[in-house]
Amino acid sequence: MISTTCTVCPHCGWPDGGEPFQVLSRHTTATGRTEWTRCGCGSLQVRVVDGGGMRVVSRSGPASGSAPARSGTASR
Ligand SMILES: [Zn+2]
Helix, strand or coil, rough: CCCCCCCCCCCCEEEECCCCCCCEEEEEECEEEEEEECCCCEEEEEEEECCEEEEEEEEECCCCCCCCCCCCCCCC
16 A cells, blocks of 8 residues: 655655645545545545544555446456
């Protein structure tokens, strides 16, 4: 797993503290909110925002060309 301690995207250098390239969805939680964002390089990020500020808790690799949300077509 990629370390999330750095404050910039390891793939393209986009600052985590800056404006997200694209906000995919935003969910309110008991302690704040969770945001799913996409970086300029296509990397998905899960950000948690609470009283202590924002932090990136999960980060995927850059876009590899396969959409994870695809469904229905099983290749056989
Ligand atoms: Zn990036």
